[in-house]
Amino acid sequence: MSESSTLLLRVKDITKIYGKNRKDAAQLAASGLTKDAIKLKTKATVALYDINLDINQGEVFVIIGLSGSGKSTLVRFFNLLHQPGEGVIEYKGKNILDLKSKELIEFRRNTVSMVFQHFGLMSHRSVLDNVAYGLEVRGVDKATRYAKSREMLKMVGLEGIENQSIDSCSGGMKQRIGLARALACDTEILLMDEPFSALDPLVRKEMQFELLQIQRRLKKTIIFITHDMDEAFKLGDRVAILRDGRLVQVATPQEMVSNPADEYVESFIASADKTKVIGVSQIMQTPTCVVRESDGGARALQEMRLNGVSSAYVVAAGMQLKGLITAQGALDAIEQKKSVYDFLIREIPKVEVDAIITQILPLAVSSAYPLAVVENGVLRGIVTKASVISTMI
Amino acid sequence: MDWLFKFPFTSKLDLESIDRVIRDFSIQNKVFFDGIKSGLTAMINFLYMILAWFPWWVYLILVFILGYSIKRSWKTGLMFSAALFLIGYFGVWDLMLITLSIVLTSVFLSVVFGFPTGILMAFSNRIHSILRPILDTMQTMPVFVYLIPAVMFFGLGKAPAVLATTIYAIVPIIRLTNLGIRQVEEEVVEAAKAFGSTSIQTLIKVQIPQAKETILTGLNQTLMMAMAMVVTSSMIGAGGLGMEVLISVNRIEMGRGLVSGLAVVIVAILLDRLSQGLAKGKEKPE
Numbered sequence: 001m002s003e004s005s006t007l008l009l010r011v012k013d014i015t016k017i018y019g020k021n022r023k024d025a026a027q028l029a030a031s032g033l034t035k036d037a038i039k040l041k042t043k044a045t046v047a048l049y050d051i052n053l054d055i056n057q058g059e060v061f062v063i064i065g066l067s068g069s070g071k072s073t074l075v076r077f078f079n080l081l082h083q084p085g086e087g088v089i090e091y092k093g094k095n096i097l098d099l100k101s102k103e104l105i106e107f108r109r110n111t112v113s114m115v116f117q118h119f120g121l122m123s124h125r126s127v128l129d130n131v132a133y134g135l136e137v138r139g140v141d142k143a144t145r146y147a148k149s150r151e152m153l154k155m156v157g158l159e160g161i162e163n164q165s166i167d168s169c170s171g172g173m174k175q176r177i178g179l180a181r182a183l184a185c186d187t188e189i190l191l192m193d194e195p196f197s198a199l200d201p202l203v204r205k206e207m208q209f210e211l212l213q214i215q216r217r218l219k220k221t222i223i224f225i226t227h228d229m230d231e232a233f234k235l236g237d238r239v240a241i242l243r244d245g246r247l248v249q250v251a252t253p254q255e256m257v258s259n260p261a262d263e264y265v266e267s268f269i270a271s272a273d274k275t276k277v278i279g280v281s282q283i284m285q286t287p288t289c290v291v292r293e294s295d296g297g298a299r300a301l302q303e304m305r306l307n308g309v310s311s312a313y314v315v316a317a318g319m320q321l322k323g324l325i326t327a328q329g330a331l332d333a334i335e336q337k338k339s340v341y342d343f344l345i346r347e348i349p350k351v352e353v354d355a356i357i358t359q360i361l362p363l364a365v366s367s368a369y370p371l372a373v374v375e376n377g378v379l380r381g382i383v384t385k386a387s388v389i390s391t392m393i
Numbered sequence: 394m395d396w397l398f399k400f401p402f403t404s405k406l407d408l409e410s411i412d413r414v415i416r417d418f419s420i421q422n423k424v425f426f427d428g429i430k431s432g433l434t435a436m437i438n439f440l441y442m443i444l445a446w447f448p449w450w451v452y453l454i455l456v457f458i459l460g461y462s463i464k465r466s467w468k469t470g471l472m473f474s475a476a477l478f479l480i481g482y483f484g485v486w487d488l489m490l491i492t493l494s495i496v497l498t499s500v501f502l503s504v505v506f507g508f509p510t511g512i513l514m515a516f517s518n519r520i521h522s523i524l525r526p527i528l529d530t531m532q533t534m535p536v537f538v539y540l541i542p543a544v545m546f547f548g549l550g551k552a553p554a555v556l557a558t559t560i561y562a563i564v565p566i567i568r569l570t571n572l573g574i575r576q577v578e579e580e581v582v583e584a585a586k587a588f589g590s591t592s593i594q595t596l597i598k599v600q601i602p603q604a605k606e607t608i609l610t611g612l613n614q615t616l617m618m619a620m621a622m623v624v625t626s627s628m629i630g631a632g633g634l635g636m637e638v639l640i641s642v643n644r645i646e647m648g649r650g651l652v653s654g655l656a657v658v659i660v661a662i663l664l665d666r667l668s669q670g671l672a673k674g675k676e677k678p679e
Contacts, residue, residue, distance in 0.1 A: 076583075079587050081583050081586060105589045105590075106589070107589075108589035109588065109589030110589075112587075113587065114583075114584070116583065117580070118578070118580050119580070120578070120580035120583060120584030121581070121584070122581055122585075122598075123603070124602040124603060124605070125602075133584075133585075133588055133598075134589070137588055137589055137590045138589065181584075181588075191587075
């Protein structure tokens, strides 16, 4: 998936402390004291401590944490709306903290754009002029920036409202406009600070879906902030969990579910719907009861008896899945002295190896047999009803 | 035990020396102050010339149109122009134009100096904390006190009246410009910066337009306070409606006082309604 991708952003040893006694606070933080304890002792607030992250080109990198964990501060370091106290933030190997103010403005104009939690739209401008804002400050002429903005509005599913006022738009529309504004700049990096948390649940789902659609087409590098684990697992190629200003774990959703770093991560995961994260490959079992299509009925029956089941998968050379034979079918084959091939049930439930549980749920419930897991037609394993259900509890 | 009931110390502040210093200062810098005075007087006279150039019925029509466009009701427009008609009917039309030229010059100066000051104040907490007590003083100082230095530096006439009025009326435009810009939603300003706006672009394209309503409320307040100075400033020879009021008080002429007082009220109400309409209306996007 993302193993071959190239490094785009690197966050090295970022620390941000507010208030007085910063040095003392940093020392206490190094000794492992919690944010609250340090606040009591030194009156300094350790917003972020010792953050190290590598973000690859084209991935959706989700940073999740509760309020006060420092996630909104962290995302603002990537376009320097906030300045980190210490550390380095590299874009393509160059430290953006060294940028002069003119260079920083160019960096913001051409490389990174942002979507805000409460939209950050300008109510004195029309919808179109809001979307065109980034291009306008860049100095793009009116015709070009309006054409581009119309295209972006179309992409986010808003057409024909170009001249409306912002106040007349619903929350969902506003965030689409915010997204269109960010996309219009055509920047490599997209920062999204809890973009969907101000929306109601149905609209949120819709927007998540649409973001994934757009991402499939545009392949931006997205840094996405959220406090919702479901959202993190749904959107993120990788997820970083932030707790009280420290990174707890950075991993793919699957890794995180199977190997949570500590109880905190576990409790976070517990808040999410695991069926959306766990893949078929994680719960499938090795298919034990397998016969070849040239085998006789007696061989199939013996195999079933050995494994204590009432059906067997039939494969051709190279484990190519052909179908399934039941005990009744095997008996018929013995009686008529034919191979299992003639009594094959070909229409059997199959799932792809990279599917996730939610996708196979209806099939698993309705099917009379265990589901066969295939990869390019090759039998890789089976998924039983029991193992699917056990992921949900 | 006398000190318990009587203040034990009083300073022998040499108040006369304060007078002397200011008088000497004004004499030494006579050329400078005279320059300002003649500049201001020219401005006021120029504005009066423009105002007086239009015949009376132009004002009636203008007020009708503005009144109509604010409330979308021809009744409001008609009421406004009827009120203005009354001023002419009372025979104080020309005095009103003199008053208007003084008030509008003061408002113009207040905006020219107050608006940028308000912006500076919004951007720097240091300037903010320095200016705040000064603004408080300017607003609470009894207005007559402004007349003294105005007269000492500039003598009698319209110019010192405009200066005293400006000092009194500039405060709301500064305060509300500052407030308006500070109140712009944090995320909106962040958005402007995040898309690579320079500070000037952020100010002109986002902060000022977003603060527009508050700033215009400040302008309205400045206008009203300038109107409130009309009678006071006539004490140093401002002329106009205020002078009429002052004369009628001195001579105890009730009728004359009523007519000129009413004219002041009408002008004030018209200016207030029209400028408020300006602040609230025109919210349509481009």
